[in-house]
Amino acid sequence: MCPSGLFRGRKRNMLDVFLIEGQLVWNIPLMAGLFCMGVLYVALLRTHSELKVHPTQPLLFFSSLFLLYLTMGSPLSTLNHLLFSLHMIQMSILFFVIPPLFLLGIPETHTPIIKGISLSPFAALVTFAIMFFFYHLQAVLTFLTLNPFIHNSYLFLLLLLSFMIWRPIVREQNKQYAFLSGILLLPACGQLILSGLFGSVTNPLLSEMMTSLCITPAGLNSLGIFPSAFNSRIDLIIAGILMMGMHKFALLLTARLKNKVIERDLTGNG
Incomplete structure (x- = not known):
């Protein structure tokens, strides 16, 4: 029997479903890992007093850790599955803002430690874009949602590639490379827009979530998640427009x- 049978006999809402089924959870192992990274960062700054650190840099570093946990370890990572537009905000923050x-x-x-383990910037960019x-693609995303380990590994590889992509943009002031990164992301953005205009419309992330909660399409409508004027197309x-916009904003x-930060860091001026 589906666990959501606990709701029989009373009106359900989406928050009830998520709370009872344990969907809105905090990722404690990820929190511990990011906390350790923060401790190591502070220890590095304390033990290497010769480093030229701009006062803003610790704030930027810890902001990236906070955003990483917010997008991947908090209950928001579950709520982002409800809409493709929310999902693309999550992906954009993960790959375009955090790195x-x-x-x-x-x-x-x-x-240079990061640079030493990287692919060439162009190879990383092309691999990430592909x-x-x-x-x-709906078939690929459906497969990934049914295989959590492969899905998480896929996302981790994309995140690793995104760090390789952003390094020359951050450190080498390569404007042509930054422009190329936007061009190579256009197919992914365009695919979402064209699917909304002409293709079949399904959300594998939402479908997998509803299956795990034993909620039918009719039951989903009764929960009142989406406004009456909501259009999945x-x-x-x-979602496609948001991804292009957030990439430009990140640049x-x-x-x-x-x-x-960087110019003052290199010159030693505060």
Whole structure:
């Protein structure tokens, strides 16, 4: 029997379902891992007093850890499955906002460690663009949602590649490379927009969640999650536009922070 049978006899809402079924949980192992990273960062700064650290850099570093936990370890990571537009905000923060904040928060003298384990920037960018495009094909996303270990491994590899992509943008001020990154992401954005305009509309993330909660499509409508005017095609179009917009925003934010942090870090001026 489905656990959601606990709701029989009274009106359900989505928060009831998530709370009873244990969907809104905090990822304690991830929290512990990020806490250890924060401790190591503080220890690094304390034991290497010769490092030239701008006062903003620790804030950027810990902001990246906070956003990583918020997007992947908090209950929001479950709620993001309800809409493709919410999911794309999550993906955009994960791949376009967190990596540059993290890299900007690390003193320049220690970033060669990251560079040493990287692919070439172009290879990393092309690999990421291909994997990100395939990730949002409905057949691929459906397969991944049915195999959590493969899904998590896929996302981890994308995150690792995103750090490799952002390093030359953050450290080497490569404007042509930054422009190319936007061009190579267009197929993934366009695929979502075209699916909303002409393709079949399904959300494998939501479908897998509803299956695990034993909720039928009719039951989903009765929960009142979406407004009456909600259109899943428009949701896909918004998702594609959001991804392009957030990537552009991340590039502008990185350029602004880079001028403030990196140049002063290298010159030793506070």
